[in-house]
Amino acid sequence: MQEKYTLQMKDINKEYYGNKVLKGVSLSVKPGEIHALLGENGAGKSTLMNILFGMPVIHSTGGFSGEVFLCGEKTHIKSPKEAMELGIGMVHQEFMLVPGFTITENIKLNREITKDNFISRAFKNDSLKTLDIKEMKKDTRKALDTLGMDIDEWARVAGLPVGHMQFIEIAREIDKKGIKLLVFDEPTAVLTESEADNLISAMKNLAASGISILFITHRLDEVMQAADNVTILRDGELVATRKKEETSVSELAELMVGRKVEIIPTSNEKDYRISTDNIILSIRNLKVNMPGEEVNGIDLDVRKGEILGIGGLAGQGKIGIANGIMGLYETSGDIVLKGEKLELNNTKQSLKKGLAFVSEDRRGVGLLLDSSIEHNIAVTTMQIKDKFLKKMTVFNQMDNKAIRQHALKMIEELDIRCTGPSQLTRRLSGGNQQKVCVARALTLEPDVLLVSEPTRGIDIGAKKLVLDLLVKLNREKGMTIIMTSSELAELRSICDRIAIVSEGKVEGILKPTDSDRDFGLMMAGQYHKMRCKEAK
């Protein structure tokens, strides 16, 4: 029976430092099948592929358990090179091409066809052979034709549209002899719609020629268009495997998101905490030029006293919003804070006007790693509000006593586990580092606190502490909080409203109690399309 499958992965388990990222996942792909692998960021898709390709990161972290069968034979792939030799190819999300080389040179890189010349004969050395450009061009032409690309095989890669580069990657993979399985890692993420359509038809052609395709994506309509079967992962678990004919976009959306954390019961206090008509921060047509997280015109109103969540998939622009408001990346649009227009692209003004920001890049932006906890907590407020300074005639001096006092207070309030306020932040655990970042933001006594990815890279216990802290600040101090997070479950557990961002725009605003289906559709950018269809 097993011969029927090109690839079978059975009961795959993997843990990183005690953190289980894959729990008994199985996957089977038949020859000529397009199999979609669907899941949110962090669902375990990449880890599964890393196992398939025998990436060093898997072996250096203790390997995995489970079995991999290739064409019915049990295999244990130890390196990407071995995977290649076994006929598994990968089309990368970032293009791995040499821009200055021609298409042919890129496709044949390190697999050049050569012919003998008199020097190589004389020295009996293969690396002195001449390139057989004619043969190489012929092969390339064949590969490009398979993909339906009428482009000169001797054109340089630099300057080609991104869609073409994607195809060249594919051409390189299919040019390899004996390719059995091709993995596409979110191939349509950077493509325009028509390019994506081309790609999908090319994939179907390839599948028809007997190559199996594993298609990783989170665009639901493409799954429906292209795939024969769908496997859905969530939190490292296999949720479901569906045949295309038996499922629908909305079912897939629901399965992808799922319910993971129960919601904190909403009590009555919430009702008077937020007044619907008291808008503290109003954003109109915000555009932020943050590489990889571009925002293309967002309108958003933040009510005083609420916790507003901003969710969405990676790369869709949710991270850009807070960075744009703080003026860290080039921004245009209108932001009105407490009835006053906020000057854009000016971090100092944003901070002075009562905004504070906990960056998503904790170690890169959030902390002075080689400075003490107390210094980290005090430094921003010192610069912005002239606090913690002793007045002197020429140079106002740092007031160590005041800084120490404040730091001790913060350490106690936020329960930062450390050896003392003079400990370097580099030596703290992720959760405690995050608390120092929050303490630094709180020291500014902001009206609106922007928190990006507060739980990224910290363990589960600490996650809960950080989230509880945010809720406590909101309830006890009435602080308005805008929390950006990739983890939907987290947003749904503490936010009053959740704005879902897709392709740099707000797809919609949901209540945490809304259905999984709606969340899933919005994250995939399909909500409005579906609504339109339903209306018809």
Added chain:
Amino acid sequence: MNEAIKRISDRVGLPRLIISLLFFSICVMALILKLPASSLISDVIRRFGMFGILALAMIPSIQCGTGPNFALPLGIVCGLFAMTITIQFGLTSLIWGNGFWASVIIAIPFAALAGWIYGMMLNKIKGSEMLVATYTGFSIVSFMCIIWVVIPFKNPEMAWPIGKGLRVTFALDKSFAYFLNNFLMIKIGEIIIPTGLLLFFFGTCLAVWVFLRSKIGVALRAAGDNPKFAQASGIDVDKCRIIGTVLSNVLGAIGIIVYAQSFGFVQLYLAPLYMAFPAVAAVLIGGASAKKAKISHAILGVFLFQGLLTVALPVANQIFSEGNLSEVLRMIVQNGIILYAITKVGGAD
């Protein structure tokens, strides 16, 4: 045993440990060779004060994130220029500290202006500061070689008796030679302690320390430590880098004036060309890296580096008395230390 050595070297820093051991062993050799200890000690102290401020000039530039200031000659020529002005216009009365204070006062605006322009340039080439700085230093020295020739200063103290331009070296006998060294000088037996020189050095250290603990100093350190963090805290990173560069440049100018008065001579033309290297080497040996430096690193580093050189020279002289082999040896030792220190740019500890 190995553990213990590792722990000590981790705490003290390997370069500091090696240089300290070398210094110690050369001192022992000096004793064995029966070199006059008192004059050696006096020399070490004098050279410590003489080079101190030049090394101190590295601290603000490293802390603001532009790395060790290899463009120190830029500050140095500002100081030299100030001294020629002082001599030319005869500002050498006692009110002007025989010309010392006059030189310092004249040097500061020149050095600040040059540092400001240079700082703006550094902001355009973030990431390759060290190499650009080195060649900025070289270029400005060459440029000033022209200036020293064409400048219409005629004071016989420093001009060529015939022809145009200033001499390569001129004495400060009639102005402020040993002005600081002789101030409150103490003699303990044979050992001479140049109190004024040390007071001035430590006073400057104190001033820099006070500055770095001020609001602007804290901003400067944050900008150097993590520019992204600084930006997110509303700190103007580019401005901080300019301030750090200006301060470093001013310290370089003051440093050369202190150096000249202690030396008794002013050296023009190519003399400043390689002056940045001993200063950089000193702070690196003192425990600094290209990214982190403290004032204590400058003080300790200058002591070790200059101490080592001062003692190594007569020791070498004793061992190799033939010709100027000892001078060659001194060059090997000095450049060896610099080379070693520069390999430690990435971080001493």
